[in-house]
Amino acid sequence: MKEYQVVGKSVRRLDALEKATGMGTFTTDLALPGMLYAKVLRSPHAHARIVKIDTGRAEQLPGVEAVACFKNTTRVKFNHSATMTFTVPPMEAVLDECIYDDVVRYVGDEVAAVAAVSERIAEEALALIDVEYELLPAVFDPVKAMEPDAPDIHIKKAGCFLCGKNIPGEKIHLALGNVEEGFKESDVIIEETFYLPVQKQAQLETQAALATVSNNGDITVWSTTQTPHPTRQILSHIFQIPQSKIRVLNPPYIGGGFGVRIGLSAKAEPIAVDLAMKTKKPVKIVYDRKEDFTSTDTRHSGIVTVKLGAKKDGTFQALQLKGLLNTGAYCSFGAETIGVLGAMGLSVYRAPHMLYTGNSVYTNITPAGAFRGFGNPQAMFAIETVVDMMAERLGMDAKELRLKNIIKPGDPWILPYSCQSTGLAECIEKGAKEIGWERRGTLNKPGDTLRRGIGMAVGTHVSDAWPFCGDFSNAYVTIQADGSVHVASGVPDMGTGTRTTLGQFAAEVIGVGMEHVSVTIADTQSTPFDIGSHASRTCYVAGQAVMKAATEARGYALAYAANMLNEPLEDLTILDAVVFCRGDRKLTLAEVARHAHLHNEQFIGVGKVIPQNAPPWLAHFAEVEVDTETGQVRLLKMVAAHDVGKAINPVIVEGQLQGGVVQGMGYALSEEVIFDREGRSQHDAYHKYMLLTAEDMPEIKAIIVEAEDPTGPCGAKGVGETGQVATAPAIASAIYDAVGVRMKQLPMTEERVFQALQELQKR
Amino acid sequence: MSKLKVAFQLNDKDVALSVDPNDTLLDVLRGQLNLTGTKKGCGKGECGACTVILDGEAVNACLIPIMKVMGRSVQTIEGIGDEKNLHPLQEAFIDKGAIQCGYCTPGMIMSSKALLDKTKSPTQSEIREAIAGNICRCTGYVKIEEAVQAAAEKMRDS
Ligand code: FES
Numbered sequence: 001m002k003e004y005q006v007v008g009k010s011v012r013r014l015d016a017l018e019k020a021t022g023m024g025t026f027t028t029d030l031a032l033p034g035m036l037y038a039k040v041l042r043s044p045h046a047h048a049r050i051v052k053i054d055t056g057r058a059e060q061l062p063g064v065e066a067v068a069c070f071k072n073t074t075r076v077k078f079n080h081s082a083t084m085t086f087t088v089p090p091m092e093a094v095l096d097e098c099i100y101d102d103v104v105r106y107v108g109d110e111v112a113a114v115a116a117v118s119e120r121i122a123e124e125a126l127a128l129i130d131v132e133y134e135l136l137p138a139v140f141d142p143v144k145a146m147e148p149d150a151p152d153i154h155i156k157k158a159g160c161f162l163c164g165k166n167i168p169g170e171k172i173h174l175a176l177g178n179v180e181e182g183f184k185e186s187d188v189i190i191e192e193t194f195y196l197p198v199q200k201q202a203q204l205e206t207q208a209a210l211a212t213v214s215n216n217g218d219i220t221v222w223s224t225t226q227t228p229h230p231t232r233q234i235l236s237h238i239f240q241i242p243q244s245k246i247r248v249l250n251p252p253y254i255g256g257g258f259g260v261r262i263g264l265s266a267k268a269e270p271i272a273v274d275l276a277m278k279t280k281k282p283v284k285i286v287y288d289r290k291e292d293f294t295s296t297d298t299r300h301s302g303i304v305t306v307k308l309g310a311k312k313d314g315t316f317q318a319l320q321l322k323g324l325l326n327t328g329a330y331c332s333f334g335a336e337t338i339g340v341l342g343a344m345g346l347s348v349y350r351a352p353h354m355l356y357t358g359n360s361v362y363t364n365i366t367p368a369g370a371f372r373g374f375g376n377p378q379a380m381f382a383i384e385t386v387v388d389m390m391a392e393r394l395g396m397d398a399k400e401l402r403l404k405n406i407i408k409p410g411d412p413w414i415l416p417y418s419c420q421s422t423g424l425a426e427c428i429e430k431g432a433k434e435i436g437w438e439r440r441g442t443l444n445k446p447g448d449t450l451r452r453g454i455g456m457a458v459g460t461h462v463s464d465a466w467p468f469c470g471d472f473s474n475a476y477v478t479i480q481a482d483g484s485v486h487v488a489s490g491v492p493d494m495g496t497g498t499r500t501t502l503g504q505f506a507a508e509v510i511g512v513g514m515e516h517v518s519v520t521i522a523d524t525q526s527t528p529f530d531i532g533s534h535a536s537r538t539c540y541v542a543g544q545a546v547m548k549a550a551t552e553a554r555g556y557a558l559a560y561a562a563n564m565l566n567e568p569l570e571d572l573t574i575l576d577a578v579v580f581c582r583g584d585r586k587l588t589l590a591e592v593a594r595h596a597h598l599h600n601e602q603f604i605g606v607g608k609v610i611p612q613n614a615p616p617w618l619a620h621f622a623e624v625e626v627d628t629e630t631g632q633v634r635l636l637k638m639v640a641a642h643d644v645g646k647a648i649n650p651v652i653v654e655g656q657l658q659g660g661v662v663q664g665m666g667y668a669l670s671e672e673v674i675f676d677r678e679g680r681s682q683h684d685a686y687h688k689y690m691l692l693t694a695e696d697m698p699e700i701k702a703i704i705v706e707a708e709d710p711t712g713p714c715g716a717k718g719v720g721e722t723g724q725v726a727t728a729p730a731i732a733s734a735i736y737d738a739v740g741v742r743m744k745q746l747p748m749t750e751e752r753v754f755q756a757l758q759e760l761q762k763r
Numbered sequence: 764m765s766k767l768k769v770a771f772q773l774n775d776k777d778v779a780l781s782v783d784p785n786d787t788l789l790d791v792l793r794g795q796l797n798l799t800g801t802k803k804g805c806g807k808g809e810c811g812a813c814t815v816i817l818d819g820e821a822v823n824a825c826l827i828p829i830m831k832v833m834g835r836s837v838q839t840i841e842g843i844g845d846e847k848n849l850h851p852l853q854e855a856f857i858d859k860g861a862i863q864c865g866y867c868t869p870g871m872i873m874s875s876k877a878l879l880d881k882t883k884s885p886t887q888s889e890i891r892e893a894i895a896g897n898i899c900r901c902t903g904y905v906k907i908e909e910a911v912q913a914a915a916e917k918m919r920d921s
C-alpha cells in the first residue's frame with residue numbers, strides 16, 4: 001500500500017475551531033442592513049383550487065413591504081431538485097411546480113409570502129390574506145393514485161412529463177437474462193412484499209436563504225443549498241436571468257442536509273429572490289421547524305416486492321424486484337430515486353437472471369426527494385430480509401449464503417460501469433467477528449421473555465451520480481506568491497468534512513502540510529462549476545478534480561524551480577513545502593513562488609473531471625433484545641464494516657458511518673411521518689417525530705475496510721450514504737433471531753412487533 | 764410595542780438593554796446582541812441547539828422570556844473560550860471529531876459544561892442524560908460522548 005504524508009491521516013478538520021467556538025456562520029445567522037423577513041402562507045388543504053385571493057389587507061399592515069402570490073409572481077415551471085439541471089437525455093426533467101400556483105397539491109404547499117420589517121409582522125400579515133379555495137378530490141395511497149378514476153394531480157403539458165396515471169418521468173425497467181427461466185431453474189423460490197415509511201432528514205438547520213438584488217440586476221443568494229451551481233441554474237431558469245448575473249453561495253456552513261437541499265433549499269431561494277426583487281431590499285427567509293417537516297422533501301415511502309430463486313446448494317438463480325415509490329405532490333427526485341432503488345438492489349448479488357420494474361407516483365402528500373441512501377435503504381430492507389429467509393429455508397448459515405452469492409469483480413452485473421474493487425467479503429468476516437456471529441441462535445433459554453438476537457445485512461452504493469444523472473467536477477488549485485496553497489471547489493461542506501478532505505488531497509499532491517492549505521468552497525462566483533454535494537460524490541469526484549488541479553500546479557512550480565536551479569526536472573520533488581533535488585534540500589516552495597511572482601508567473605492548476613463510478617460495500621450486524629411482553633426492541637450493539645476504499649481521513653469516515661447507522665436505526669425502529677385522512681402530517685415537530693437521542697444509543701462499532709478502487713482519488717470510494725443502507729434489515733434479522741417474527745414493515749415499532757408476536761402465537 | 768429595560772450578567776459582563784418583553788433570551792442573544800453562536804433549531808424547546816447556562820443550569824434559551832433573565836447570569840458558547848484559550852470541552856470536541864455540521868455543537872458543549880461544572884467524573888449515563896435534550900442528526904452521538912469523557916478527564920487532571 002502506498003505511503004502518504006497527509007492522506008489517510010485524521011488531520012484536524014478545517015472547520016472545527018470556528019464551529020466549536022460559536023464563530024461559524026450559517027445562513028440562519030446572516031443579517032444585512034435594511035433586511036426584510038419573509039414568511040409563507042401555506043395550504044391547509046391537500047388539493048384545492050384557489051378561486052380568490054385578496055392580499056389587500058395584508059399589504060396595508062404597517063411594516064409589510066410586499067406580498068407575493070401566483071397573481072403577481074412568475075409562473076415559470078421548474079423542479080426544486082437539481083434534477084432539472086442534470087437529467088441526461090433521453091430522460092427528461094420533470095418540471096411540475098412554480099413558486100406559487102393557483103392549485104395547491106398538499107397540506108403545506110405555498111400559497112403566498114410576505115416580506116416585512118420583522119418576522120412577527122410578516123407572520124401577522126399572513127393572517128390577513130383572504131383565500132377562497134375550491135376543494136378538489138385528493139389521493140394519498142400510491143396504489144390508488146394509479147387507478148383510472150383517481151384525481152389527476154398534474155396534467156401532462158410542456159415540461160410536465162407523465163408516462164401513466166399520476167406517474168412522473170419514466171417507468172424503470174432493468175433486466176439481465178430471463179427471470180422466468182431463472183425461476184424455473186430454482187429449487188426454492190421466496191416472494192415477499194415490504195412497506196416502507198416516510199422518513200424525514202430532520203437536519204438541525206432548517207431551510208434558509210438571504211437574497212439581495214443590486215440596482216443593475218445582480219442577484220446574490222446565501223443559502224443552505226447542497227449544490228450552489230445547480231441552484232444558480234434553477235434560479236436563472238425561474239427568473240429568466242442569465243446565470244452570470246446570479247451568485248449563489250453558502251456562508252459557508254450548512255447545518256446538515258442528508259439530501260434535503262440538493263437543488264433549491266425547498267423554495268427558500270426563489271421566495272427570497274422574488275421578494276427582494278419586489279422590495280429592492282435584502283430578504284431573508286428561514287423555514288420554521290414545522291415548515292421544514294411539512295414542506296421540504298422527505299424519504300420516499302413505498303412498496304417493494306422481492307422474488308428470489310435459488311438452487312438447493314444456495315446459488316442464486318433469479319432475482320426479481322418491483323418498486324413503487326410515493327413521490328408526493330411534486331416529482332422532485334422521484335424519477336431518479338426509483339431507478340437507484342432497482343439498480344442498487346440488483347448489484348449486490350450475482351444471479352444470472354434479474355429483473356427490476358418500478359415507478360414513482362404522485363399523491364397529495366409532502367413531496368419526497370433525496371435522503372441519504374436514495375432508494376437503496378428501501379431496496380435493501382426488502383432484499384436482505386428475503387435473503388435471510390432463503391438461508392433459513394435452505395438450512396444454511398445466513399452469512400455463508402451471502403458470501404457464496406455476493407458480486408465479485410468480473411461478474412456480470414446490472415450497472416453500466418464496472419465493479420473494480422470489493423472488500424465485501426472482508427467486511428462480512430470482520431463484522432461477524434466483532435458481533436460474535438457464532439452466538440446466533442444460542443442466546444435464549446425457553447421461556448425467556450427478554451430475548452436476544454443477532455442479525456446481519458449487506459449492501460453497496462455509489463460514489464457519484466453517473467450514470468443516473470450528469471456528474472462532473474472542476475477545481476482550481478493555486479500556489480500563492482508565499483508558497484501557500486489555495487483550493488477552490490464548488491462543493492459545499494454540509495458537515496461531512498469535504499473541505500478538510502479536499503485540502504488533504506491538495507496538500508498530499510503538492511507536498512505541503514495542512515497548515516499551508518486553505519479551501520474555498522460552495523460559491524458560484526469564486527469556484528468553478530461543480531454539481532455539488534450529493535450521491536456520496538464529493539470525496540470521490542471533487543477529490544479527483546482537486547488532485548488533478550494540484551498535480552498541474554505542482555508541475556508548474558517544479559518546472560519553474562528546475563529552471564531556477566538549473567537542474568533536470570525529473571530530479572526534483574517537493575516535501576514539507578521544500579523543493580529537494582536528488583535528496584538535497586534546495587529551496588522552499590515559498591522561495592520558488594516568490595521568485596516566480598516577481599517574474600510575473602503564478603502556478604495555477606485547473607482540474608476537470610468526468611468521473612467513472614465505484615461501489616463502496618458494507619456489512620451491518622446488530623444485536624438486539626426484544627421484550628416479548630411489550631414488543632419493545634432494545635439495541636445492544638451495532639457493527640458497521642464498510643469498504644470505503646482508501647479512507648482519506650479515518651475519523652471523518654467513522655463519523656459518517658456512525659451518523660448513518662444511527663439514522664438507519666431510527667428508520668428501523670421509530671422514525672415515521674404519517675398523514676391523516678385529510679393529508680395533514682401527524683409528525684411535524686421534533687417532539688412528535690421519534691428521533692433517537694443519546695440515551696438510546698447502543699455500542700456502535702465502525703470498521704473501515706480499504707479495498708482501494710483504481711478509479712478513486714488515492715483509491716477512495718463514496719462513504720456519505722452507506723451507513724444508512726443496510727441498518728434496518730440487520731436489525732430486522734436480529735429481531736427474527738430473537739423472537740421468530742419477520743417484520744415486513746418499517747419502522748418496527750413496539751406496537752408492530754407486539755402485533756407480529758401475537759399473530760405468531762395464534763399460528 | 765413598548766420596550767422594557769433588562770439588566771443581567773452575560774459572559775461575566777454586565778449588560779443593560781431595552782427589549783421587547785415578548786422576546787425570548789434566544790431572540791435577544793441572536794437578534795440584538797449578535798451572539799449567533801447560540802443556534803435556533805426549533806424555537807420550541809425540542810432540539811437543544813439554543814442551550815445556554817443560566818445561573819449554572821443548562822436551559823433552552825428559546826423558552827426563556829427575556830424579562831425572566833433580569834438580575835441573573837447567562838453564559839453562552841462565546842463566553843467559555845476562544846481560539847487562544849479553548850475550554851477543554853471545545854478542545855475535546857475538535858480533537859475527537861465530535862463536530863460535523865456543527866449546528867448542534869454550541870448547545871451540546873453548553874449542556875456538557877453544565878454537567879462538568881457540577882460533576883467531575885460523570886458516568887456514561889450521566890453524560891447521556893445531560894445531552895438527551897440535544898439533538899444531533901449528524902454524528903450518532905458516539906464521538907460526542909467520547910469528547911465529553913475526554914474533557915472531564917482533562918479537567919480533573921488540571
Ligand atoms: S431552538 Fe431552543 S430547543 Fe430548539
Ligand code: FES
Pocket residue numbers: 204255256495861862863864865866867868898899900901902
Ligand atoms: S453535528 Fe450536525 S447536528 Fe450535530
